[in-house]
Amino acid sequence: MKISVELSLYPLDDQFLPIIQDIVERLMGDKRVEVIVNTMSTQIFGDFESVMAVVNETIEYSFKTYGKQVFVAKFLNSDVKP
Numbered sequence: 001m002k003i004s005v006e007l008s009l010y011p012l013d014d015q016f017l018p019i020i021q022d023i024v025e026r027l028m029g030d031k032r033v034e035v036i037v038n039t040m041s042t043q044i045f046g047d048f049e050s051v052m053a054v055v056n057e058t059i060e061y062s063f064k065t066y067g068k069q070v071f072v073a074k075f076l077n078s079d080v081k082p
Contacts, residue, residue, distance in 0.1 A: 001048045002079035005055055008041040009062070010070040019066050023058060030054050034081060045081045 007027075011019040024042055028035045033046040033054050044051050059071055 001077060002046065003048050003051050004076045004078060004080045005044045005051055006041045006074040007044060007055065007058075008072040010072070011066055012068040012070070013066065019062075019069070022065075023062055026061065027054065027058060036081070043081075045079050048077075 009020055009023055010016075013019060024035075024037055027033075027042055027044065028037070032050040033044050036043040036045075044054065046054075055073065062069060062071075
């Protein structure tokens with residue numbers, strides 16, 4: 001099954017931009033998924049298992065590396081890549 005995820009990150013840190021840039025670069029570098037970045041969110045497309053693994057790994061890395069933050073995610077059980 002193909003899915004699409006829209007992921008937004010809100011670091012609870014005054015130096016939020018480098019945190020967001022690191023996370024976006026990690027997502028874009030993962031060959032298991034396709035990633036489109038815009039000013040408000042990052043969109044992730046691919047097979048269910050791959051997308052969920054990437055999202056899980058990314059959130060875990062981000063929490064362990066950067067501490068308190070908020071992730072907002074929307075999941076759609078279809079590939080809606082433009």
